[in-house]
Amino acid sequence: MAYSNKAKDFFSAELTGIRDAGTYKEERYIESPQGAMITVEYPEGAPQKEVINFCANNYLGLSSHPDVIRAAEEGLQKRGYGMSSVRFICGTQDIHNELEKKLTAFLGTEDTVLFASCMDANAGVFDVALGKEDAMIADRLVHASIVDGMRLCKAQLYNYKHANMEHLEEKLKETQECRFRMIITDGVFSMDGDIAPLDKIVALAERYDAMVMVDDSHATGFMGKTGRGTHEHCGVFGKIDVITTTLGKALGGASGGCVSGRKEIVELCRQRARPYLFSNTVPPVIITAANTVLDLISKTTDRRDLLEKNTLYFRKKMTEAGFDIREGVHPIVPIMLYNAKLAQDMARDLYDEGIYVIGFSFPVVPKGQARIRVQISAAHEKEHLDKAIAAFTKIGGKYTILGKSKKEIIELYGY
Amino acid sequence: MSEDLKKTIIDYVKKEYLEEDSEEDVDENTPLISSGIVDSFSMVSLKTFLEKKFDIKIPDEKATTEAFDSVNNIIALLTEFKVT
Known part of the structure; x- marks a missing residue:
């Protein structure tokens, strides 16, 4: 065996560097099939929690059809x-x-x-x-x-x-x-x-x-x-x-x-x-x-039509609620927050509210472009979307970002 | 350091990497890679530009993110190829 201490220390230091940079990727254990509602154990050993999933690429809701x-x-x-x-x-x-x-x-x-x-x-x-x-x-x-x-x-x-x-x-x-x-x-x-x-x-x-x-x-x-x-x-x-x-x-x-x-x-x-x-x-x-x-x-185009309907509804309601979202028609809906810590904090609070979303920041997105990426699915029922919009509005209010422009959010939280 | 050389590189970086409505400015000390103005993938344009402009070949081991992280660093790299 030639796995020397020198090699071990080097790899450990690399991992510490990733953790220190805040880019360490943790895995959350899902204990159900993929779908609009999933059962998650996070952190490891925590009780199972039912959440609405807004971060899968399950656009047409076919993963468990x-x-x-x-x-x-x-x-x-x-x-x-x-x-x-x-x-x-x-x-x-x-x-x-x-x-x-x-x-x-x-x-x-x-x-x-x-x-x-x-x-x-x-x-x-x-x-x-x-x-x-x-x-x-x-x-x-x-x-x-x-x-x-x-x-x-x-x-x-x-x-x-x-x-x-x-x-x-x-x-x-x-x-x-x-x-x-x-x-x-x-x-x-x-x-x-x-x-x-x-x-x-x-x-x-x-x-x-x-x-x-x-x-x-x-x-x-x-x-x-x-x-x-x-x-x-x-x-x-x-x-x-x-x-x-x-x-x-x-x-x-x-x-x-x-x-x-x-x-x-x-x-x-x-x-x-x-x-x-x-x-x-x-x-x-x-x-x-x-x-x-x-x-x-x-x-049939039923499922893509439903996805389009869900997407437009969610985008419209989130815009009305005062979020700064990138305009578009795609089920990827970026909720722009600009500050990495704000994105992480809001994603954590939303998880507590039963909404599973992830905050993204540099280097995954350009510096100063941190956001929560929401992904809509044809599997989402209207009540799932409404629950998410209500939770986002509650947490957005807590961080006083509703109705604020990019400039105002950056003034509050920085890049 | 030649002012012309500095200006040539700064002008290229602004044109190639900044959007027209960008509020960012670039001078010889501005971090390029570590600031995110130029990412490691986009850096290839800068390398190609320097090679064509000055008729040199920058080997991959010299085209590091550190060597390209500011206009001053790039000028230091170019002096190795006798570009001044």
């Missing part, structure tokens, strides 16, 4: 638990092929390949599609998995100010001599719930002969009139070259992701994407459940 659970059980019985293989050896069942076809139809693309996660899809796709003669031009706020994926790729890296089309155009002009360019963005940005201007991005891409890649993890299943995603919402359905997305959020919330898009790029992913080649196949139980999710949301 009876039809989805039934499909998973059926998959378990008919196709077994594990495949003990990567896809190209003996890990591909007919149901994997079926799901890839359904995702292709739903997303309006040419082909799809499943990955163990969207993190893996993002880690693999750039290195497959681009080389050192090419340029990746990314929005500055893209998800960490895209940043990591781009780091694994030899193409030249450029980035533009968040959603700033003039700056993107500058970068497109700057990279005219590259063989291929790919504009890279999240469809919906997870901390603000703001939507990439994909219509303008596609127009620029056409003008400057660039491809477009979108990570639509926070949009697939509910953004757009029929829930296809940000491309449908922005009127550019069928015009995105590469979409990566997840089964781990709206589409049942278990795990798994995909690259969907131009068939040659997808086919190359099957041949060369390292996270695909060297990860086990997504287990049958998830695949059969995801197939049922795709059937459910292709047949």
